């Protein structure tokens with residue numbers, strides 16, 4: 001109705017204005033309580049901490065068992081009408097739905113960002129990071145899982161065994177008849193709607209044609225063969241964001257055995273001194289402190305960046321580090337010691353084909369009918385998965401994403417560019433710009449997450465250490481990714497739209513001859529950023545002496561009744577985005593728990 005269109009127009013204008021003025025928080029002091037002695041919040045069979053992509057799935061699945069009482073604790077709020085608009089993910093990132101973390105000043109990447117800090121966008125709210133993500137549904141490569149199961153010596157993590165969980169969660173719609181889809185790899189009865197953005201984009205067509213010219217396969221990257229060019233699958237329903245809470249929790253909100261407590265900031269797990277079993281969780285809500293007991297288990301699903309500080313504050317972490325800040329050690333484990341990330345580095349081009357522009361009202365009308373620009377984070381949904389000459393792990397190590405790229409103040413803010421780099425790259429008029437962005441998938445470099453102090457209301461110290469491997473394999477791979485982007489734009493398909501490289505001399509790179517290999521290496525270190533896919537800070541593995549934090553059933557080593565289930569458990573980055581993997585982890589661990597308690601076979 002015209003009223004609805006007017007409502008959304010007002011909502012969008014006000015959120016954009018708010019986001020432009022919004023300062024990301026510097027700490028979690030808003031959760032600091034006024035009391036000291038915890039009040040009793042009762043007891044539950046399972047306490048799940050964090051209602052993000054993984055925690056939402058676990059809460060939904062465990063509460064299927066009517067006799068189990070489940071508590072889901074979440075620091076943030078429920079999603080709203082604005083977070084539901086896929087196109088505005090970067091605006092939602094400048095609101096109370098983002099924790100607002102930043103990395104330490106970096107030396108080998110993010111050099112064009114303010115203070116050389118990469119922004120570490122992490123969602124806060126019921127839905128977690130899936131409230132602000134780009135909604136691409138991607139599982140990674142079959143070989144990622146086979147490599148994982150080998151490392152764990154546990155066949156339950158190989159692709160054959162995880163595929164049923166992917167299918168169980170998925171409700172796949174082949175709503176674009178031209179999209180490549182291996183239907184036998186997709187599920188159609190799950191909570192998680194997966195489909196294609198409509199209408200199909202002409203730019204995507206050009207991208208696929210260019211790939212075909214280069215002899216590259218067109219493929220369903222979530223099917224048998226990931227490698228090749230593709231049309232991305234996204235998690236939306238009738239054009240709206242389908243974050244994991246909307247998918248898995250909204251349909252079961254009526255269950256009386258599932259209690260969700262929002263605005264509840266967990267700051268500690270308590271253990272029985274003798275048995276070292278996790279028995280309670282301490283959290284603050286509306287300036288008060290509470291203790292809730294867990295009769296069976298506590299499951300930490302607070303994500304790759306927030307799970308390590310919570311474990312460390314509770315006495316689980318590297319002894320040396322905990323000793324240095326005066327936290328008594330319960331289990332000496334390498335928590336937070338191997339942060340891994342994807343790294344992206346965009347390259348701009350101009351063209352002679354304009355992207356059709358529409359009024360906001362028109363876009364809203366289409367959104368309300370379930371299609372159009374607002375229904376995807378990136379309406380150009382062409383992407384490719386390729387191997388460089390460096391790749392040795394049997395799966396693509398570069399993803400290429402095509403997007404439209406109209407420079408904006410919000411884009412600058414979202415990526416954290418400093419004025420100098422921003423002006424050099426974008427403060428120029430580029431006709432009909434588009435961007436090709438290679439993403440490094442198999443990063444060799446590792447970073448870490450540590451505590452600043454024993455104060456739970458301070459943010460963690462996040463050192464990405466991107467592109468820092470001594471053999472330069474990471475930067476070599478990204479350089480090859482850029483060459484792939486240049487090759488693609490030299491095809492007839494791209495030349496027909498007049499594709500032309502639009503890279504400027506960056507002030508920080510004037511020592512290098514423009515567009516030589518050395519120049520590109522400088523360009524990469526200036527403009528490459530963390531791709532918001534962090535994993536690895538509580539890695540699964542068979543041996544805690546070799547850095548593992550959890551076993552392959554996600555039990556934390558050295559203590560009892562405590563599991564970690566979120567992206568932090570992945571010991572290496574996959575050839576894909578992590579959200580669908582988190583959903584699979586949630587499905588899998590829920591089955592494992594039901595089995596261990598004699599509920600399912």
Ligand SMILES: Cc1cc2nc3c(=O)[nH]c(=O)nc-3n(C[C@H](O)[C@H](O)[C@H](O)COP(=O)(O)OP(=O)(O)OC[C@H]3O[C@@H](n4cnc5c(N)ncnc54)[C@H](O)[C@@H]3O)c2cc1C
Pocket residue numbers: 049050051052053054055073074075076089121122123124125126127128129130132133134135136137138264265266267301302303304306310532533534565566567568577578579580582
């Ligand atoms: C901009 C952006 C784009 C992305 N695009 C994609 C994409 O297109 N496809 C894809 O697959 N992945 C994407 N990702 C990554 C993906 O969304 C995440 O990897 C995934 O959501 C992580 O899930 P998780 O369960 O590990 O943690 P989260 O979803 O982050 O959940 C953690 C939850 O714990 C809560 N929490 C944290 N600390 C506390 C505390 N102390 N007390 C109580 N609650 C707490 C948080 O508020 C949050 O709700 C993107 C991420 C970003 C930021």
